Amino acid sequence: xxxxxxxxxxxxxxxxxxxxxxxxxxxxxxxxxxxxxxxxxxxxxxxxxxxxxxxxxxxxxxxxxxxxxxxxxxxxxxxxxxxxxxxxxxxxxxxxxxxxxxxxxxxxxxxxxxxxxxxxxxxxxxxxxxxxxxxxxxxxxxxxxxxxxxxxxxxxxxxxxxxxxxxxxxxxxxxxxxxxxxxxxxxxxxxxxxxxxxxxxxxxxxxxxxxxxxxxxxxxxxxxxxxxxxxxxxxxxxxxxxxxxxxxxxxxxxxxxxxxxxxxxxxxxxxxxxxxxxxxxxxxxxxxxxxxxxxxxxxxxxxxxxxxxxxxxxxxxxxxxxxxxxxxxxxxxxxxxxxxxxxxxxxxxxxxxxxxxxxxxxxxxxxxxxxxxxxxxxxxxxxxxxxxx
Ligand code: SF4
Numbered sequence: 001x002x003x004x005x006x007x008x009x010x011x012x013x014x015x016x017x018x019x020x021x022x023x024x025x026x027x028x029x030x031x032x033x034x035x036x037x038x039x040x041x042x043x044x045x046x047x048x049x050x051x052x053x054x055x056x057x058x059x060x061x062x063x064x065x066x067x068x069x070x071x072x073x074x075x076x077x078x079x080x081x082x083x084x085x086x087x088x089x090x091x092x093x094x095x096x097x098x099x100x101x102x103x104x105x106x107x108x109x110x111x112x113x114x115x116x117x118x119x120x121x122x123x124x125x126x127x128x129x130x131x132x133x134x135x136x137x138x139x140x141x142x143x144x145x146x147x148x149x150x151x152x153x154x155x156x157x158x159x160x161x162x163x164x165x166x167x168x169x170x171x172x173x174x175x176x177x178x179x180x181x182x183x184x185x186x187x188x189x190x191x192x193x194x195x196x197x198x199x200x201x202x203x204x205x206x207x208x209x210x211x212x213x214x215x216x217x218x219x220x221x222x223x224x225x226x227x228x229x230x231x232x233x234x235x236x237x238x239x240x241x242x243x244x245x246x247x248x249x250x251x252x253x254x255x256x257x258x259x260x261x262x263x264x265x266x267x268x269x270x271x272x273x274x275x276x277x278x279x280x281x282x283x284x285x286x287x288x289x290x291x292x293x294x295x296x297x298x299x300x301x302x303x304x305x306x307x308x309x310x311x312x313x314x315x316x317x318x319x320x321x322x323x324x325x326x327x328x329x330x331x332x333x334x335x336x337x338x339x340x341x342x343x344x345x346x347x348x349x350x351x352x353x354x355x356x357x358x359x360x361x362x363x364x365x366x367x368x369x370x371x372x373x374x375x376x377x378x379x380x381x382x383x384x385x386x387x388x389x
Contacts, residue, residue: 011042014288025236025285032281043284043313046291051315055344056294056354056382059337060109060319061102061153063095064088064327065144066137068122069115069160071198074267075228075260078328079115082124088327089128095144098324099151105322106388108376109156109175109356110148112141113327116160116200138166145173154373156221156319156356161200164212172366175356175373176219176253181206183224184241185234194228194268207241214249219361223256223296226282227274235282239289246290253361254294256318257283259301261329276305280312287313294358299340300332306343316354353383 008031010024020028032039067088069079080086090098102110114137118125125137134140137159145155157170158178167177182188184203188195195201213220224238239255246252259279262271279302286295296316297309320334337351344351355373357365359381362373378384 008038011038014042014046014291020288022236022240025240025289026233028288029232029236029281029285032284036277036281036284039281039284039288040312043287044311046287047295047313047315050292051294053349055310055315055317055349055351056358057317057337057340057351058109058156058319058356059105059107059353059383059388060111060156060321060324060356061098061105061107062319062321062324062327063090063098063110063112063144063148064324065090065112065141065159066114066118066125067327068118068125070118070121071116071160071200073198073201074194074196075263075271077263077266077330078113082122089125090144092132092143092147095147099148099153101323102153103151107321107323108154108353108383108387109319110145110153111319111321111356112144112148112155112157112159114141114159116198136166138162138169141166142169142173145170149173149369149372152372154356154369161205161209164216167209167213167216167218171216171218173369174218175365175369176221176361177213178221179206179209179213180225180256180258181210181222181238181242183228183230183234184238185230187234188229203241207245210242210245210252211249214245214251217249217364218251219253219357219364220251221254221256222252223254223258224282224286225258225260226279227260227272228268229271232278232282236285236289239282239286243290246293251364252293253358254296254316255286255290256296256298257286257314258298261301261332263331276302280308283309283312283314298326298329300326300334301329303332303335306340307347310344310347310349317351319356353388355381355383 154175156176295314296318299317341351376387
């Protein structure tokens with residue numbers, strides 16, 4: 001890597017290929033308060049070295065399977081209560097119909113999202129699952145995933161904390177699994193904090209799920225939610241927690257760095273959005289702490305900053321759907337894939353479609369899922385351009 005002149009000894013250490021410690025990261029963060037340029041520049045060079053000038057995304061269909069949830073987070077509008085007009089409990093025929101539409105639009109990812117174990121809180125969910133022949137949301141997720149895979153979509157399940165046995169069942173049909181750590185600080189679960197009424201967001205529970213996914217060799221997407229009351233040091237600690245899981249299990253394929261958006265009608269409706277400088281500095285620190293990691297920000301939540309985030313060290317835009325809304329953030333429509341591509345090109349990047357599994361994680365995927373992906377993959381294990389025509 002060509003050496004640049006940086007004022008910071010620590011950033012020069014990164015250029016010499018040395019790992020930075022947690023204390024180093026704190027110091028770099030503090031220095032970036034005064035001069036963010038060197039941090040972003042270092043992150044860019046590390047991204048270029050490890051990922052080149054390629055930005056990826058996953059063309060997806062969002063299956064809003066069951067949006068009831070046993071937990072309550074202070075910022076969430078995804079979860080609804082029984083009787084709400086936005087309730088979603090997708091039956092088998094609805095799933096089949098959406099799979100068909102997804103195929104027509106050349107999507108490759110079937111994103112299956114549910115709240116946390118709805119059946120533990122709501123009789124309506126238990127009864128509905130039972131009427132369909134299932135005793136848990138996880139069982140229904142396995143059915144939905146197997147159906148999507150059979151039809152040529154590649155499932156990525158995001159259903160909160162799953163047990164090891166549930167994940168082992170999903171591994172047979174899923175290309176990857178997602179679980180946001182959000183933050184590793186137990187402080188955010190204390191009284192008056194956003195996870196006070198969400199035991200599933202207890203960092204120990206989340207870390208255990210990520211470790212279990214690792215012990216099952218499942219490519220795993222996780223990430224941080226920025227701006228929910230954490231300190232910058234807690235965000236840095238969270239990145240080191242994810243790094244530690246990955247060093248032990250080698251399963252973390254991607255880190256999403258997501259900015260909190262206040263929503264009307266939630267207890268956090270009056271909370272400010274995170275400062276963009278802080279957000280970008282965390283993105284760059286993620287690259288410095290894990291230079292080879294895939295780092296994503298969702299483009300619908302920061303639609304005016306394509307070049308700014310590419311210049312902070314990201315290499316991916318996550319799942320983008322040409323047909324379904326982002327049910328977690330429905331107020332923020334996804335940009336068109338053409339818009340993302342145009343902005344990437346203007347910033348000097350090529351945009352390519354990937355599978356829910358990143359190319360380097362293909363060997364971890366179940367044989368059946370992998371062979372189906374390889375049927376429409378190119379030599380770099382990205383979605384072949386022929387398939388998308
Ligand atoms: S666990 Fe997820 S779905 Fe449930 S309230 Fe929290 S953010 Fe919403």
